[in-house]
Amino acid sequence: MRSLSWYIKRASVMHPREVFHRIGEHVVLARLRREHRFGETRPKEVERPNDFQFCTETSDQLPALSWNFDPTDDRIHQLLQGQWSALGFPWKWEPDSHLWSRAPDTGKAWPSIFFGSIPYHAGNPFGDIRVAWEPSRLQQLVSLALLVRQDAAHAEQAIGLLENILASWIAANPPLTGIHYVSAMECALRLIAACHAVDLVRMRLRTQERTQTNLLQLVASHAPLIAKRLSLYSSAGNHTIAEGCGLVYAGTLFPEFSGASEWKSIGMRILAQESARQILPDGGGIEQALGYQLFIIDLLGLVQALLEHHAESVPATIANAVRKGRAFLIAFGDSPNNLPSISDKDGGYALSRHLRISWDGVADRSVAKITFPDSGYTILRGRSSSPFRLVLDHGTLGMPPCFGHGHADALSIILYFGEQDIFIDPGTYTYSGDPRWRGYFRGTQAHNTVIVDRLDQAVQETAFLWSQPFHSSLSHQHVTPEGVITVIANHDGYKSRLGVTHWRAVIYEPAGRWLIWDYLSGSGSHDLELNWHLAVEPKTTPNGYILKCDDGLLHLLIEGGKTTLHRGETNPISGWRSRQYGMKEPISTLCTTFSGTLPHEFVTQIQLDGVGPPDNLLTTLSFFLEFVHETQAH
Secondary structure, eight states: OOOHHHHHHHHTTOOHHHHHHHHHHHHHHHHHHHHHHTOOOOOGGGGOGGGOHHHHOSSOSSOOOOBOOOOOHHHHHHHHTTEEEETTEEEEOOSOTTGGGBOTTTOOBOOOSBGGGOOOSTTOSSOOHHHHHGGGGOTHHHHHHHHHHHOGGGHHHHHHHHHHHHHHHHHHOOTTBSGGGSOHHHHHHHHHHHHHHHHHTTTTOSSHHHHHHHHHHHHHHHHHHHHHSOOOGGGOSHHHHHHHHHHHHHHHHOTTSTTHHHHHHHHHHHHHHHHHHHBOTTSOBTTOOHHHHHHHHHHHHHHHHHHHHTTOOOOHHHHHHHHHHHHHHHHHOSSGGGOOOOSOOOOOOSSOTTBOTTOSSOOOTTOSEEEETTTTEEEEEEESSSEEEEEEEOOOSSSTTTOTTOOSOTTOEEEEETTEEEEOOOOOOOSSSOHHHHHHHHSGGGSSSEEETTBOSSEEEETTEEESOOOEEEEEEEEOTTOOEEEEEEEOTTHHHHSOEEEEEEEEETTTEEEEEEEEEOOSEEEEEEEEEESSOEEEETTEEEEEETTEEEEEEEESSEEEEEESEETTEESEEOSSTTOOEEOEEEEEEEEEESOEEEEEEEEETTOOOOTTHHHHHHHHHHHHHHHHHO
8 A cells, every 4th residue: 555645745746637537536446346346247249250340351450560570599489488578577478377467576476356456556565567567468469470470480380379378368367357457558558469469460360250359358348448547637648648549549440349439539639639748849758768758659650550551630749749759769779779778768668679660760870969959868979980979968857747757867978989888877677666776776876967965856755756856958059160069058956955056068079089077066065976877897097997898998087086986786776777677787887976065076088099188178177167157147
C-alpha cells in the first residue's frame, strides 16, 4: 500500500477537475471488481471469427513496415525455444499456466486475483512489475512472424510456437485477472503486437479458427478496459499515446464489435490532442526522455501508416508530430540502438526492437551546431582525425506537473569520440526497485554536471514526482568561420534553496580540443562536486588523465578542486551505469570536489594526443566571466 504521504504529495499537483476524475476512476474500478466477481461475460462475437473482415481477408490488413530483422543462428534457435529477454532477465515460454504470473526477476508468483487488488508499487513482495510485464507485451510473436516470412526452413515451427504462445496467454489470463490488466498501456501494446503478428502470418496459420478466436478474445477484453482507464490529466504522457493507439487499432481493424466506433473515436481524439501537446515545435518530447520520445513517435507512425493503409485521412497534428519527431531523433543517432540514454528509459518498444519506422533518413552530419530551443538540447559536431559529438542538455526537468520521467540533469554533457562513448549518461536502472538506486540514477550526482551541497537540482518527492523544478536557458552561442564553437548556458535549480546559479560554457576548437567551464555564482560556503561518468578507463598521469579510445588517445585535465576516482561503490553510491533496465554495472567516475566560499569555477580540458593546451585560456575564461557578470547585471 502507498503511504498517506504519497497521496498527499500526489494530490498537491492535481487540478480540482482531476480530483473528481480520480474519484471517478475508483467508481470504475469498483464496477470492474463486481464484474470480475460475478464472472466473465464474453461477447458472442468472439465465437464467430468469420463475421470479422480481419479474420476472413486473405490480404494484409496492416501496412508493410520497415524492419531490421537479421537474426543470427543462435538468435533463431533462442526464438524457436521460446526464449525472450525480460529486460535482461531470462524468460522462456513453456506450456505452464503459471508462467505468465511468475516474476522473472525474483521467481515469485504474482497473485492471480482481480487486478485492482494487487500491490505492485515499490516495496511489494513479488518483484518489479515492469519486468514481469515485458514478456506479456507479446512482442516476441512479432519476431516469430518475421522469422516465418524470412526463413522458410523454420517457418512451420515458428508458426506453431506463435499460435501456442498466444493461446497460452489467453488461457492463463482471464479478463481482469492478474497483473497484466493493471496497466491500460500494457493492454494496448499487447493488442497492437498480437494484431501485427497474426496479420503477418495470416495465410500460414495452422490452427486458424483457434488463433483468430484468441485474438478476438484479446481485443474484446482489452479495448473496453483501455477506454475506461485512460491515463489523463497529470498522468497524461507516453501511456496516453499508447492507449490511444490501441483504441484506434481495435476500432479500425475490428469494426464489427459493438463498441468499435467509440473506441476509435476516443483514440483519435486523444492522439490528435496529445501529439500536439507532447511533441514540441522543435520535434523534441515534453517528457525530456529520448527513449520515450522514440516510443511515442513509433506509435504515432504506426497509426499514421494504419490509417493510410485503410485510405483514411490522418489528422495534421499526428502527421506533423511524426515528421518533426523523426527529424529530432535522427539528429541524435543513426539508429534506435545508439540514442543517448537521456532521462528515464525502460527498454520498451512500441511494437518490436526490429521496427525502423522512424528511421527513414539521415541527419546532415556536416552541420557544426544544431540547437533544439523548445526541448533544450544543443548538439556540437567537430571533425579532427575522428569526429567528435557533444550533447549539452539545457532543457527543462520534464513534463509538468509531475516531471515523472525527468532526471535532474541540467547542463549535463554527453561526449562521443568517433563511434565511442566517452562521457555518458548512466541510465535508469529501476522504477520500483530499491528507492536508493532509483534516487541515484535520476539524481544530479549520476550526471555529468555539478551538484551543490549534495542536493539534486530539483527535489525528489516520489519515484515519479519532482518538486521545485529548475529552469535552464541557453544564453550564448556562436560559430566562427574557422569552426570554433562556443555555447554558454545556465540553470537556477539551486537559486531558491541555496542562492546559487550554475553556469556552463563549452568551446570546441577544430584542432581537437574541448574546454568546459563551470561557474557557480552566489555567496557563502558550499560543497561542490563535478562528476564525469566515463565509458572508458582513465589512466592517471602527472598532468591529469589519459583516455585510451578506439580512435586514439584523449588527454583529460580537471582543475578547480580535488579529483578522485570512484568505481562500483555503494556507500555512498558512485561509479555505476545501467545499459539496460534492471541491470547495472560498475564504471569509472571522476569526481572533483571543492568546499569553500562562492563564486567558484571548474575547468575541464579534453584534447587529442599531440594537441597542446590552448594559447588563450586566460582570455577565454575572462570572456566567460565577463559575459556572466553582464548577463546577471541585466
